[in-house]
Amino acid sequence: MPQARRLTRPDAVLYGEEVGAGPTFLLLHAGGERRRVWTPVGAALADAGFRCVAYDQRGHGESGGDALTLAACADDVAAMLSAEPPGCVVVGSSLGGLAAVAALADAAVRARVSGLVLVDVVPCLEPVRVRRFLAAGGLNGAYAELVDDILANVPRLRRITAELDMPLLLVRGDNGSSVTDEDRDRLLSLAPATTVRTVHGAGHLIARERPAALAQAITAATAAWPPPRHA
Structure with a gap:
């Protein structure tokens, strides 16, 4: 059964949950989503022998605070990782992936992470296409300051x-x-050793649309990575 988590930040309280036992995955949801989008993914990973931790990001779900800057979201990710054993694999979807990348600018944060999974997001964003994509999903207005x-x-x-x-x-x-x-290809030019997996039949929100396939892609690709420490 999931266990409740609570993380106090200077300007917000973040609420989350954990499930499973073993090497840890920190699951970071997309903008406009909430932690429960990861429930079926976490269940599949827990069945495979992993521990999963997921929070509502600031300004989402039960968590307080405002999601106005990438730095604030990244600082939250750093705090989440500080509360976990070293060696977590961070899995970030869309906003979650970008917040994870920003957090990894800090050497102390990097030292606690054994790998990064980006779920349908890359750091080399094209502004015009991003705004068009968000507008089509009705997300531009609600998160305009954060998007900018x-x-x-x-x-x-x-x-x-x-x-x-x-x-x-x-x-x-x-x-x-x-x-x-x-x-x-732009991501591969920045990080040539990146592994790329495609989940068939999924769009942007893969955790919602194809959770079992996402969990399988994560476990298959990360199996050869240095193992995270157990909680």
Whole structure:
């Protein structure tokens, strides 16, 4: 059964839950989502012998605070990782993936992470296409300030990614994904050792649309990574 988690930040309280036992995955949801989108993914990973921790990000679900800047979201990710044993694999979907990349700019944060999984997001975003994609999903207005801040940070996100010294996996969908072949190639130019997996029949929100396939892609690709420590 899931166990409740609570993380106090200077300006917010973040609520989450954990399930399973074993090496830890920190699951970070997309903007406009909440932690429970990970429930079926976490259940599948727990059945495979892993422990999964997921929080509502600030300004989402039960968590307080405002999601106005990428830095605030990244600081939350750093705090989440500080509360976990070293060696977590971070799995971030969309906003969660970008917040994870931003958090990994800090060497102390990187030292606690054994690998990064980006779920249908890349750090080399194209502003016009991002805004068009978000507008089609009705998300531009609700997160306008955060979107502006993220796009202003794209050069920094690219630099951080190019300097990462850990395994990296990109999982993307093939049916309405936000990640094009050109996006994939740009990521590979920044981090050539990146593994790329495609989940068939999924669009942008793979955790919601194909949770079992996402869990399988994660476990298959990360099996050869250095094992995280047990909780």
